[in-house]
Amino acid sequence: xxxxxxxxxxxxxxxxxxxxxxxxxxxxxxxxxxxxxxxxxxxxxxxxxxxxxxxxxxxxxxxxxxxxxxxxxxxxxxxxxxxxxxxxxxxxxxxxxxxxxxxxxxxxxxxxxxxxxxxxxxxxxxxxxxxxxxxxxxxxxxxxxxxxxxxxxxxxxxxxxxxxxxxxxxxxxxxxxxxxxxxxxxxxxxxxxxxxxxxxxxxxxxxxxxxxxxxxxxxxxxxxxxxxxxxxxxxxxxxxxxxxxxxxxxxxxxxxxxxxxxxxxxxxx
Amino acid sequence: xxxxxxxxxxxxxxxxxxxxxxxxxxxxxxxxxxxxxxxxxxxxxxxxxxxxxxxxxxxxxxxxxxxxxxxxxxxxxxxxxxxxxxxxxxxxxxxxxxxxxxxxxxxxxxxxxxxxxxxxxxxxxxxxxxxxxxxxxxxxxxxxxxxxxxxxxxxxxxxxxxxxxxxxxxxxxxxxxxxxxxxxxxxxxxxxxxxxxxxxxxxxxxxxxxxxxxxxxxxxxxxxxxxxxxxxxxxxxxxxxxxxxxxxxxxxxxxxxxxxxxxxxxxxx
Numbered sequence: 001x002x003x004x005x006x007x008x009x010x011x012x013x014x015x016x017x018x019x020x021x022x023x024x025x026x027x028x029x030x031x032x033x034x035x036x037x038x039x040x041x042x043x044x045x046x047x048x049x050x051x052x053x054x055x056x057x058x059x060x061x062x063x064x065x066x067x068x069x070x071x072x073x074x075x076x077x078x079x080x081x082x083x084x085x086x087x088x089x090x091x092x093x094x095x096x097x098x099x100x101x102x103x104x105x106x107x108x109x110x111x112x113x114x115x116x117x118x119x120x121x122x123x124x125x126x127x128x129x130x131x132x133x134x135x136x137x138x139x140x141x142x143x144x145x146x147x148x149x150x151x152x153x154x155x156x157x158x159x160x161x162x163x164x165x166x167x168x169x170x171x172x173x174x175x176x177x178x179x180x181x182x183x184x185x186x187x188x189x190x191x192x193x194x195x196x197x198x199x200x201x202x203x204x205x206x207x208x209x210x211x212x213x214x215x216x217x218x219x220x221x222x223x224x225x226x227x228x229x230x231x232x233x234x235x236x237x238x239x240x241x242x243x244x245x246x247x248x249x250x251x252x253x254x255x256x257x258x259x260x261x262x263x264x265x266x267x268x269x
Numbered sequence: 270x271x272x273x274x275x276x277x278x279x280x281x282x283x284x285x286x287x288x289x290x291x292x293x294x295x296x297x298x299x300x301x302x303x304x305x306x307x308x309x310x311x312x313x314x315x316x317x318x319x320x321x322x323x324x325x326x327x328x329x330x331x332x333x334x335x336x337x338x339x340x341x342x343x344x345x346x347x348x349x350x351x352x353x354x355x356x357x358x359x360x361x362x363x364x365x366x367x368x369x370x371x372x373x374x375x376x377x378x379x380x381x382x383x384x385x386x387x388x389x390x391x392x393x394x395x396x397x398x399x400x401x402x403x404x405x406x407x408x409x410x411x412x413x414x415x416x417x418x419x420x421x422x423x424x425x426x427x428x429x430x431x432x433x434x435x436x437x438x439x440x441x442x443x444x445x446x447x448x449x450x451x452x453x454x455x456x457x458x459x460x461x462x463x464x465x466x467x468x469x470x471x472x473x474x475x476x477x478x479x480x481x482x483x484x485x486x487x488x489x490x491x492x493x494x495x496x497x498x499x500x501x502x503x504x505x506x507x508x509x510x511x512x513x514x515x516x517x518x519x520x521x522x523x524x525x526x527x528x529x530x531x532x533x534x535x536x537x538x
Contacts, residue, residue, distance in 0.1 A: 085366070
């Protein structure tokens with residue numbers, strides 16, 4: 001297994017993250033997950049733009065240009081037999097203790113590939129998370145940061161309750177998103193998804209479904225789920241139908257719909 | 270510089286965190302910061318108890334007993350000329366991609382020492398953070414996790430606004446704490462501190478000040494700051510007087526008060 005770390009391709013078991021890295025010590029960083037096809041990452045320019053925007057908001061330097069990063073991703077993919085996804089992780093790098101930003105940051109950038117997951121399973125059973133809520137008051141709800149523990153807690157709750165995944169409410173009680181995917185709910189014949197102000201991450205797939213598949217942003221509540229004409233989750237890796245939420249069945253989706261939405265958004269530039 | 274990593278003392282520049290560590294990739298872990306005196310960490314048993322409690326809540330294994338961890342801390346301290354503080358960092362360790370808990374976790378435990386910081390400066394100037402809020406709806410607000418980006422954002426805002434540190438409001442607009450310290454406000458002749466339900470971390474120093482110095486838990490608002498008879502911040506490393514908040518001066522503290530509170534709580538078992 002080969003990874004790209006700060007400019008060099010290295011064997012994963014030789015790649016070393018320093019114990020003083022603020023990504024490890026403080027969750028001080030960002031990441032992107034990219035779907036790959038035929039040795040190429042999809043929507044690389046959109047992912048790189050989001051990473052750059054997040055780095056700018058957090059004042060983390062990103063001293064590699066897009067050509068370098070694209071070549072790095074291609075090289076990591078070429079070193080794997082059957083890569084299915086790539087992850088780019090950017091941290092503020094090693095520094096002394098405390099929260100103040102280092103005056104001479106040495107950011108860490110790590111690119112890794114993952115093999116395909118198990119083939120898509122049956123439609124998902126979801127629960128509404130009781131253990132935690134998404135904080136729509138924090139700009140972090142709109143950035144793909146390394147601070148993922150609320151999602152981990154909600155996913156764990158889902159598994160303990162016999163579900164595959166959980167939907168998170170925001171602090172006002174509106175729906176925000178699933179632990180690692182955007183929520184789409186069919187209401188009045190329109191696919192609706194929570195607005196960013198409700199705590200939704202600005203997902204790449206989400207943006208494509210809004211721009212090219214007629215989805216609209218709308219505040220959604222648990223009551224909307226009961227009356228929905230269909231529910232699915234979407235992230236960069238794919239779309240998944242939802243069969244039930246808190247043990248109440250959801251309306252079945254039209255056959256082939258998700259495949260069509262997935263391939264049409266995969267193909268978009 | 271020597272660190273303790275998963276059972277062994279190693280040179281910091283040889284210590285290797287794996288790129289697949291969930292502490293790095295997802296902020297999936299906890300930490301403790303301990304003040305040290307005469308080669309010994311203060312309140313080690315309280316810090317270890319809090320670490321164990323947090324690990325239990327997050328279902329992260331902690332397969333070292335207190336004697337082993339105490340000996341590890343002593344060994345790290347002995348390897349340093351003038352250690353001022355210790356940090357213990359526990360993560361869920363390396364795993365494959367995704368949020369689901371690994372079935373065979375290999376947790377990472379890292380113990381590092383830091384030299385003394387610059388000597389205590391003048392009383393602090395604080396601001397009320399506008400950039401983010403603390404999420405009192407999440408159990409993470411009551412755990413010392415690696416998800417520290419809200420605090421980093423608020424600290425950065427403070428520095429940009431000419432302050433030393435920021436106070437964070439919770440999502441309801443009550444005061445929660447500073448970026449890395451508990452808030453104490455003198456009202457009606459009593460030292461008050463926000464309750465855990467308002468988003469305050471259950472700090473070790475905080476508990477000692479409540480148990481042994483007459484401080485009480487009380488919901489505090491920005492209005493309370495204007496009428497306060499004194500304000501200070503406290504964490505395991507020490508107590509700091511607050512001179513001004515959002516450019517409004519705070520009442521001066523009685524001379525020697527913080528030194529007395531610090532030494533009396535440092536000494537407690």
